[in-house]
Amino acid sequence: MEQTAARTRDQIEERFKWNLKDIYATNADWERDFEAVRAQSEAFARFAGRLGEGREVVLEALNAYFGMYLRMMRLYGYASMSCNGDNGDPTYQALQDRAATLYVKLSAGSAFLSPELLALPEQTLLDYAADPAFADYDVFLKELLRQKEHTLSAEMERLLAASQDMAGGVSNVYDMLADVDMRFGDVPDGRGGQIELTHASYRGLIESRDREARKAAFERMMGTYGSYGNTFAASYAGNVKKDLFYASARGFKTARAAALFPDEVPERVYDSLIEAIHAHVPGLARYVELRRKALKLDDVHMYDLYAPMVEGFDLDMPYDEGFALIEKALGVLGEDYVQVLRRAKAERWIDVYENRGKTSGAYSNGSVYDVHPYILTNYVGTLDSVFTLAHELGHTMHSYYSNETQPFAKSDYAIFVAEVASTVNEVLLLEYLREQYRDDPKAQAALCNHLLENFRTTVFRQTMFAEFEHKAHAMAEAGEALTRESLCAMYKGLNDLYYGQKGVVDELIANEWMRIPHFYNAFYVYKYATSFCAAVAVARRIREEGAPAVEAYRRFLGLGGSMPPIEELKTVGIDMSTPEPVESALRYFEETVDQMAAMQA
Ligand SMILES: [Zn+2]
Numbered sequence: 001m002e003q004t005a006a007r008t009r010d011q012i013e014e015r016f017k018w019n020l021k022d023i024y025a026t027n028a029d030w031e032r033d034f035e036a037v038r039a040q041s042e043a044f045a046r047f048a049g050r051l052g053e054g055r056e057v058v059l060e061a062l063n064a065y066f067g068m069y070l071r072m073m074r075l076y077g078y079a080s081m082s083c084n085g086d087n088g089d090p091t092y093q094a095l096q097d098r099a100a101t102l103y104v105k106l107s108a109g110s111a112f113l114s115p116e117l118l119a120l121p122e123q124t125l126l127d128y129a130a131d132p133a134f135a136d137y138d139v140f141l142k143e144l145l146r147q148k149e150h151t152l153s154a155e156m157e158r159l160l161a162a163s164q165d166m167a168g169g170v171s172n173v174y175d176m177l178a179d180v181d182m183r184f185g186d187v188p189d190g191r192g193g194q195i196e197l198t199h200a201s202y203r204g205l206i207e208s209r210d211r212e213a214r215k216a217a218f219e220r221m222m223g224t225y226g227s228y229g230n231t232f233a234a235s236y237a238g239n240v241k242k243d244l245f246y247a248s249a250r251g252f253k254t255a256r257a258a259a260l261f262p263d264e265v266p267e268r269v270y271d272s273l274i275e276a277i278h279a280h281v282p283g284l285a286r287y288v289e290l291r292r293k294a295l296k297l298d299d300v301h302m303y304d305l306y307a308p309m310v311e312g313f314d315l316d317m318p319y320d321e322g323f324a325l326i327e328k329a330l331g332v333l334g335e336d337y338v339q340v341l342r343r344a345k346a347e348r349w350i351d352v353y354e355n356r357g358k359t360s361g362a363y364s365n366g367s368v369y370d371v372h373p374y375i376l377t378n379y380v381g382t383l384d385s386v387f388t389l390a391h392e393l394g395h396t397m398h399s400y401y402s403n404e405t406q407p408f409a410k411s412d413y414a415i416f417v418a419e420v421a422s423t424v425n426e427v428l429l430l431e432y433l434r435e436q437y438r439d440d441p442k443a444q445a446a447l448c449n450h451l452l453e454n455f456r457t458t459v460f461r462q463t464m465f466a467e468f469e470h471k472a473h474a475m476a477e478a479g480e481a482l483t484r485e486s487l488c489a490m491y492k493g494l495n496d497l498y499y500g501q502k503g504v505v506d507e508l509i510a511n512e513w514m515r516i517p518h519f520y521n522a523f524y525v526y527k528y529a530t531s532f533c534a535a536v537a538v539a540r541r542i543r544e545e546g547a548p549a550v551e552a553y554r555r556f557l558g559l560g561g562s563m564p565p566i567e568e569l570k571t572v573g574i575d576m577s578t579p580e581p582v583e584s585a586l587r588y589f590e591e592t593v594d595q596m597a598a599m600q601a
Pocket residue numbers: 391395419422
C-alpha cells in the first residue's frame with residue numbers, strides 16, 4: 001500500500017494535485033471576479049418590478065441572471081476546492097466563507113425573478129420558451145410553468161420560506177444527539193484489545209473476520225440507539241410531519257408525490273422498484289446462503305452480513321497503473337472518451353493522494369461550467385481505490401460532456417440520473433477485471449463478492465429504506481401515531497421480509513432505522529437503487545450490443561439537464577416506468593450469485 005497519510009500538502013508532488021489555476025491564476029483574480037459578481041448581484045435589482053415590460057427586458061434579465069450564477073459557481077468552486085485540499089488553511093476558509101455569503105446574497109437579491117415571471121400570462125411564457133432568442137432558457141421557463149400549480153401567493157411563499165429554519169429543528173436535534181452527544185463505549189477490536197465504538201470504527205468492526213468483534217459492535221450500536229428509542233421516534237415523527245405540512249401547503253396529495261415532483265418521476269416508478277425487489281428476495285436469500293458457506297457459519301445473523309467472504313485478494317496498484325487499468329476497461333466507450341480521460345490526468349483535474357487536512361472520501365465537482373470538472377480522491381492503491389476513481393471519473397465525464405454540449409442554464413443533470421455514469425464505469429471495470437483474472441479463482445471470488453455487496457447495499461438495502469419511509473409517511477397520513485413501537489415493528493417486519501428466508505433476523509435490528517441520517521431527507525435513497533439498476537442495464541447493453549448502445553450512451557452523457565431525467569434514460573433504451581431495467585439488473589445479480597455458487601462448489 002502507498003503510505004501517504006502523514007504528509008503535508010506541500011510534500012505532495014505537483015502532478016498528483018489538482019490545478020485550480022485553470023479557474024483563477026491567482027487569488028487576486030478571484031478577488032476581482034468576486035467584486036464583479038457582487039456588483040452584478042446589486043445591479044440585478046434594476047429588473048425588479050419590470051419583467052412585465054416585455055421580451056427585451058426579460059431576455060436581458062435572464063442573461064444577467066445566468067451569467068451571474070455561472071461566475072458565482074467559479075468563485076465558489078475555486079474557494080471550496082482550495083479549502084478541501086487543506087481544510088486547516090485560514091486563507092481559503094475565509095474565501096469559502098465569503099463565497100458562501102455572496103451566494104446567499106445573490107439568491108436573495110434575485111428571488112423576485114421566478115414569482116414575477118410566473119405572474120405573466122401563461123401564453124407569454126410559452127411564447128418566450130418557443131422564441132429562438134430564448135433557446136438557452138426554454139427548460140427553465142417550462143419548469144417554472146410546471147411548478148406554477150404548486151406555487152403559492154408571494155405572501156404565502158414568504159411565510160413558507162421563513163418557516164424553513166424552524167422546521168429544520170428536528171433534524172438538528174437528530175444530528176446533535178446521534179453525532180455529538182451519544183457515546184457507545186469500548187468494544188473488542190477483534191485483535192485482543194479494545195477500541196472505542198464510533199460511527200467511523202463501526203464500519204471496520206462490522207466487517208471484521210472475528211465474529212465476536214462484529215457481534216459485540218452490532219449489539220452495542222443497536223442497543224445504545226434503542227436506549228434512546230423514544231427520543232428518536234419523536235424526532236423522526238416530527239420530521240415526517242414537516243414533510244406532510246409542506247406537501248399539503250403546496251397542494252400535493254402525499255408527501256411522496258411532493259418529493260418526486262421536482263425530478264418529474266411518477267410514483268409508479270417507486271412502487272415498481274419495490275415490487276421488483278420483492279420478487280427477487282429469493283435471489284438475496286441465495287446470496288445469504290453463499291455467505292453462510294463462505295464464512296463457515298451455522299446461520300447468518302444480521303452482524304454477519306458485512307464480513308468479506310473472500311480473503312487474500314487485493315490490488316496493490318500505484319496511481320499510474322490504476323489509471324491505465326481504468327483507461328483500458330473504459331476503452332469500450334470510444335477513443336475520444338479515453339482521450340478526455342487522459343486529459344483529466346495529464347492536465348491535473350484530479351487531486352490524488354491524502355494529505356494532512358484534506359477532505360476525506362471522494363467527489364467529482366462539475367460545477368465550474370466553463371473550465372472542466374475536478375475530482376478529489378484519497379487514493380491508496382487498493383481495489384476499492386481504483387473503483388472509487390473509476391466511479392468519480394464517471395461523474396466527471398458526465399459533467400464534461402454535458403457542459404460541453406449544453407448551455408449553462410441546461411447543463412446541470414438531475415440527481416435521478418447522476419449515479420448512472422459513475423456506476424456504468426464501475427460495472428465496466430468489474431467485467432474487465434474479471435476477464436483479466438480469468439484464471440485466478442480467488443480474484444474471481446473477490447470481484448463477485450464486491451459486485452454482490454454493491455447490489456445488496458445499494459439496491460436491496462436502499463429499497464428497504466425507501467419502503468420504510470414510504471410506509472412511515474403513509475402511516476402518518478392515515479393519522480396513525482409514529483412511536484418507537486410502531487416504527488420498530490415496521491422496520492423489523494421489513495428485515496424479516498428481506499432477510500428472513502435464510503438469515504436470522506436479530507431482534508436488535510428493529511432499532512437500525514434510528515441510525516440512518518438519510519431518513520431526514522425523505523424519498524431520496526430510492527434514487528440510489530434506481531440509478532444503480534439503470535446503470536447495470538446500460539452497461540449490459542453496451543457489452544451485448546456494442547456500437548449502437550455506446551452511441552446512445554455517449555449522447556446521453558451530453559444531455560445535462562435538458563430533459564426530464566426519466567426521458568433522458570429512455571434515450572438509452574431504459575424505461576424506468578416499467579419494471580424491466582430493475583429486472584434486468586437483478587438478473588445480473590442472480591447470474592453472479594450462480595457463478596459464485598459454482599466457484600464454491
Ligand atoms: Zn457517485
